[in-house]
Amino acid sequence: MRHVCAYLLAAMGSNTANAANMKAILASVGVEADDKQLEIVIQKFGNKNIEKVIAEGSAFLAAMGGGGGGAVAASGTAAAGGGGDAPKAEEKKEEKKEESEESDDDMGFGLFD
DSSP: HHHHHHHHHHHHHSOOOOHHHHHHHHHHHHOOOOHHHHHHHHHHTTTTHHHHHHHHHHHHHHHHOOOHHHHHHHHHHHTTOOOTTTHHHHHHHHHHHHHHHHHHSSSSOOOOO
């Protein structure tokens, strides 16, 4: 994936997408490029219009959809009523959950690891 990103950055920038430019992009973020992977990416994207490839890929991503039902369920339980202490307890749980999610966001991996 990092090689694909480097190709796209080189192709969309002012440089041409060749192995040297892709290596420079990857090196700028501390990643060593794999020559075999670079050649595969260059070969696969070589004769294609990058804007068209991105547009086609966006259609696939849109078809996958996304999540988002969690927030609705949480607000629904708060609106259902209950004791006066229930919303306070729920707020504390949400705060703790947010803290744990923030610490696990990168899961120990960076974009170019």
